[in-house]
Amino acid sequence: MAKKKSAEPPKLGARERQILDAVYHFGRASVSDVRSRLNDPPSYSSVRTMMGILETKGFLRRDREGVRHLYSATRSREKAGRSALTHLMSTFFEGSPSKMLAALLDDSSCRLSDEELADLQRSIDQARKQGN
Numbered sequence: 436m437a438k439k440k441s442a443e444p445p446k447l448g449a450r451e452r453q454i455l456d457a458v459y460h461f462g463r464a465s466v467s468d469v470r471s472r473l474n475d476p477p478s479y480s481s482v483r484t485m486m487g488i489l490e491t492k493g494f495l496r497r498d499r500e501g502v503r504h505l506y507s508a509t510r511s512r513e514k515a516g517r518s519a520l521t522h523l524m525s526t527f528f529e530g531s532p533s534k535m536l537a538a539l540l541d542d543s544s545c546r547l548s549d550e551e552l553a554d555l556q557r558s559i560d561q562a563r564k565q566g567n
C-alpha cells in the first residue's frame with residue numbers, strides 16, 4: 436500500500452534546525468562548513484547523514500562542485516520560519532495567533548522596544564484593513 440503524503444511539513448529536530456540555520460548563514464555550505472557553525476558538533480559522518488535526511492525531507496538541495504557536495508536550502512528562511520510558527524502555534528497555543536502573541540508579550544525575557552511595538556501595531560492595523 437502506498438504511503439499517503441502528509442499535508443503537514445515534516446518536523447525538524449533541534450540539531451536539524453541548527454544545521455539549517457548554518458546553511459542559511461552560508462547560502463551554500465559543505466558538511467565542513469556546517470560543522471564549523473555548530474556548538475559541540477557531532478562527527479563529520481553524522482552531520483553528513485543529517486544533511487542527507489534534510490535533503491530527503493525536502494529542506495536541502497545538494498549540488499556537486501568538483502569533489503565537494505554543497506547544500507543549499509530549498510525554501511527561503513522566511514517561508515521556513517512561517518512553517519515553524521504555524522507548527523508552534525498549533526502545538527502550544529491551540530492554533531490561536533492571539534494566544535501565541537500574548538505569550539510573547541507576557542514573557543519578561545522578550546522585551547520589545549517602542550519601535551517594535553509600533554511595528555506590531557502597524558501590522559495589526561494592516562490586518563484589520565485586510566479583514567483578517
